[in-house]
Amino acid sequence: MSTNLIDAGAIAAHNDTLLSQVGSDYAHLGEQLGRRGIDIERVRARVAAFGVAIPSWGVGTGGTRFARFPGQGEPRHVFDKLQDCAVIQQLARATPTVSLHIPWDRCTDWSELRQTASSHGLAFDAINSNTFSDQKDQAHSYKFGSLSHTDAATRAQAVAHNIDCIEIGRALGSKALTVWVGDGSNFPGQQHFRRAFDRYLDSAQQIYAALPGDWRMMLEHKICEPAFYSTVIQDWGSSFLAAQTLGPKAQCLVDLGHHAPNVNIELIVARLIAAGKLAGFHFNDSKYGDDDLDAGSVSPYRLFLVFNELVAAAHEGVAFDPAYMLDQSHNVTDPIESLMTSAVQVQRSFAQALLVDRAALDAAQDANDAMTATHLLKAAFQTDVTPLLQRVRLEAGGAIDPVAAYRASGYRQRVAVQRPAVAGGSGGIV
Ligand SMILES: [Mn+2]
Numbered sequence: 001m002s003t004n005l006i007d008a009g010a011i012a013a014h015n016d017t018l019l020s021q022v023g024s025d026y027a028h029l030g031e032q033l034g035r036r037g038i039d040i041e042r043v044r045a046r047v048a049a050f051g052v053a054i055p056s057w058g059v060g061t062g063g064t065r066f067a068r069f070p071g072q073g074e075p076r077h078v079f080d081k082l083q084d085c086a087v088i089q090q091l092a093r094a095t096p097t098v099s100l101h102i103p104w105d106r107c108t109d110w111s112e113l114r115q116t117a118s119s120h121g122l123a124f125d126a127i128n129s130n131t132f133s134d135q136k137d138q139a140h141s142y143k144f145g146s147l148s149h150t151d152a153a154t155r156a157q158a159v160a161h162n163i164d165c166i167e168i169g170r171a172l173g174s175k176a177l178t179v180w181v182g183d184g185s186n187f188p189g190q191q192h193f194r195r196a197f198d199r200y201l202d203s204a205q206q207i208y209a210a211l212p213g214d215w216r217m218m219l220e221h222k223i224c225e226p227a228f229y230s231t232v233i234q235d236w237g238s239s240f241l242a243a244q245t246l247g248p249k250a251q252c253l254v255d256l257g258h259h260a261p262n263v264n265i266e267l268i269v270a271r272l273i274a275a276g277k278l279a280g281f282h283f284n285d286s287k288y289g290d291d292d293l294d295a296g297s298v299s300p301y302r303l304f305l306v307f308n309e310l311v312a313a314a315h316e317g318v319a320f321d322p323a324y325m326l327d328q329s330h331n332v333t334d335p336i337e338s339l340m341t342s343a344v345q346v347q348r349s350f351a352q353a354l355l356v357d358r359a360a361l362d363a364a365q366d367a368n369d370a371m372t373a374t375h376l377l378k379a380a381f382q383t384d385v386t387p388l389l390q391r392v393r394l395e396a397g398g399a400i401d402p403v404a405a406y407r408a409s410g411y412r413q414r415v416a417v418q419r420p421a422v423a424g425g426s427g428g429i430v
Helices: 008-035 042-047 078-092 110-118 151-171 193-209 236-246 266-276 300-315 335-353 360-367 370-381 386-395 402-411 411-418
Strands: 098-099 176-179 216-218 252-254 278-283 324-327
Touching: 008 042, 008 402, 042 151, 042 335, 042 386, 078 098, 078 110, 078 236, 078 335, 078 360, 078 402, 078 411, 098 324, 098 360, 110 151, 151 176, 151 193, 176 193, 193 216, 216 236, 216 278, 236 252, 236 266, 266 278, 300 335, 300 370, 324 335, 335 386, 335 402, 360 370, 402 411
Parallel strands: 176 216, 216 252, 252 278, 278 324
Antiparallel strands: none
16 A cells, blocks of 8 residues: 555645745744744744544544435445544644544454554544444343443443543553443433442443553543433543542543533543543534534634643643643534644644743733733734744645645546545444
8 A cells, every 4th residue: 555645746835936925924923032031943843743543434524413414435344444544644644543432443453453554654643432322233222321321241341441442542552541421311200320430430440450550541532412301420520530549541532522612621631630640532522512613613612722731831840741632523624624724723733822922921920910811912923923834834845725735636636536436434433
């Protein structure tokens, strides 16, 4: 399989047309930042080292419970998905890892999959289990829950699946298992809240016991859906309680779209950092309380404020190592275009957070100078770091304008011929 999915000459030709423009914009930005006492080269080095994982399910077209409108040339299996991920990484150079989902990504030869990923310059991030839908030939149904199910055999089946995911992850070089359950209820009185949570904890403990020493278990909470009245791991409080109970290898994963509207997510991030329990992120955006929209497409300032907490904590010497992943549903766009754009958006928020004058912000906070403090954040957020991001991509061999280079490459049209449309598919969001 080719390791060069978009012709390198075409990328170079694309870059040539924009090269002088990027050079002059970058020089101007460097001068602006220099006046603020910021060394652009140092910021560039940190941004160049930043990466966000692509969810394998993200390269398929998503949908709603009403309908799914498949795109052209959708990936048929995990090897096609890897190829699309490789294209994203080749052009945008911000996504060196892929996060798999089992059973959607099951294959017969994991070592072949690992080798193929490696030939594309990709590695594997956290592995995701699925106990929110029934699989073919499954003995027990998850209709009424999985890890928290009232039936012990159903819980045991869900535990065994998670342990199976750990084994697959080990074969692929993953270091984390992400557990999101859809368990919950649709009617008041349907579920005994405390007992359901206790059953969840009991099951989660069995999974935790099977974790290799250098692994993390990432607990992902979600306010609603598929259960619409109550959810067992509904919010960061429940997630934190569970992570505390399980032990040091269990941490809380923050999916930006899994909160009620108006929840202060950056504050949750700060709390989890302080408690040593921040596992990482699923980045996306939302308007109403789920993770359907592209990262930063609606609220880029909120994404910046999340990164502001991360950069501040790192600046203050707090030891933590969050995993960064995208998790969003692409219903009306080409998933490759959305994922490249979102990866760059996440990278942009990180770059902007690096521009905050930390000493001045500390002083403003100590002096209760709210206006200065908020101006300091806005000064960083309103800095257009586009030339810096373009330069990072250029130096890494990517495209200055990834979407334009992708469209010009004709990749989608090529794979549409090779990949006939299949019914169903495994696009989705978790
Ligand atoms: Mn998620």
